[in-house]
Amino acid sequence: DAKTTQPTSMDCAEGRAANLPCNHSTISGNEYVYWYRQIHSQGPQYIIHGLKNNETNEMASLIITEDRKSSTLILPHATLRDTAVYYCIVRVLTGGFKTIFGAGTRLFVKA
Amino acid sequence: DAGVIQSPRHEVTEMGQEVTLRCKPISGHDYLFWYRQTMMRGLELLIYFNNNVPIDDSGMPEDRFSAKMPNASFSTLKIQPSEPRDSAVYFCASSKNRGYTGELFFGEGSRLTVL
Numbered sequence: 577d578a579k580t581t582q583p584t585s586m587d588c589a590e591g592r593a594a595n596l597p598c599n600h601s602t603i604s605g606n607e608y609v610y611w612y613r614q615i616h617s618q619g620p621q622y623i624i625h626g627l628k629n630n631e632t633n634e635m636a637s638l639i640i641t642e643d644r645k646s647s648t649l650i651l652p653h654a655t656l657r658d659t660a661v662y663y664c665i666v667r668v669l670t671g672g673f674k675t676i677f678g679a680g681t682r683l684f685v686k687a
Numbered sequence: 688d689a690g691v692i693q694s695p696r697h698e699v700t701e702m703g704q705e706v707t708l709r710c711k712p713i714s715g716h717d718y719l720f721w722y723r724q725t726m727m728r729g730l731e732l733l734i735y736f737n738n739n740v741p742i743d744d745s746g747m748p749e750d751r752f753s754a755k756m757p758n759a760s761f762s763t764l765k766i767q768p769s770e771p772r773d774s775a776v777y778f779c780a781s782s783k784n785r786g787y788t789g790e791l792f793f794g795e796g797s798r799l800t801v802l
Contacts, residue, residue, distance in 0.1 A: 610790070619691075619778050619793025620730070663730075669789050673718050673782055674743060677730035 580664045585682040588658075594651040596681050598664030601645040608669050609640060611649045612677070613660040620663065620677070623649065654685045689713075691794035693779050699800045705767040708797045711760055712781030720780040720791060721754055721764050730778070736762065737784075769801045 581599040588594040600609065610625040624631055624638045626647075631638045637650040651658055663680040667673070692711040700706055712719050720735040734744040739756045747754070751770070756762040766773055776798050780791040 608789075612791075614730075617776075617796075619780070619796055620791070621793070622788075622790035625788060625790070667789075673720075673784070673789060673791075674732065674735065675720070675791055676732060677722075679729055 580666060580678055582662075582664050582678065582681045584679070585684065587684045587686060588651075588654045590656060590685055590687050591653055594654040594658065594683060594685070596649040596651075596662050596664075596683065597646065598649070599646045600664070600666045603644050603666050606668050607666045609638065609644075609647045610665045610667065610675070611636070611638065612663045612665065613658075614663070614680070615657075615660040623662075654683075656685050656687060659683060659685045691779055691781050691792050693777075693794035693797050695797055696795065697798045697800075699802065700769055701802050702770055703768045704801075705765065706769045706773075706799060706801075708764040708777050708779075708799070710762045710764070710779030710794060712762070712779070713783075713792055714760070716781035716783045716792070717759070718782040718784065719756060719762050720782070721762070722778040722780065722793075723775045724778060724796075725775045733764070766799075769799075771801045774799055774801050 608625050608627050611623040612620040614620045626638045640647045661680040661682050663677050694709045717738050721733040724730045733746045734754045736756045754764045776796045778796045780793045782791045
């Protein structure tokens with residue numbers, strides 16, 4: 577699985593959009609970009625995933641660059657409850673499902 | 688669905704004792720994963736199963752750790768003998784293969800403290 581690089585931490589004001597970047601320059605053609613988040617003490621929670629098109633669901637939007645070497649997770653209106661560690665992961669959709677978590681980005685949403 | 692169920696939620700034991708952590712995956716899921724999380728090392732994948740068969744145990748730290756999945760609805764992670772450095776939160780996760788997004792569903796974790 578390709579390796580990802582994320583900033584260690586970020587701040588965001590409550591009500592503003594939170595944009596979390598991820599670099600995955602060695603991503604393969606069949607690898608998807610997944611985002612999870614982990615709120616303090618809880619198990620990681622799936623947010624969204626995509627291959628090459630932008631994706632949106634009720635939680636967030638995922639923007640993947642045309643060359644697929646980087647992506648951005650967007651929380652459109654961050655709330656205090658969005659304070660968490662956000663993990664960007666690349667992996668194939670099927671098969672072994674081996675999912676390796678990096679250090680992630682610690683997002684602080686401030687009032 | 689009740690989600691992935693782990694027990695115990697908290698375990699405090701003394702060095703040298705045997706520890707058994709339990710996991711019930713979501714019904715119908717055919718992949719099961721065991722992770723360990725510490726401040727120093729983050730989330731580490733220990734082992735995962737497909738259809739009750741261990742597929743990759745390369746993350747199991749040493750022979751003191753063992754994992755089993757006797758049936759589709761139950762898995763155990765055993766540490767014998769336990770050591771203080773095994774103190775961590777252990778997460779179990781499950782996933783479904785075909786026709787699905789491939790997302791992992793995590794339990795609430797078992798916090799282990801070895802004195």
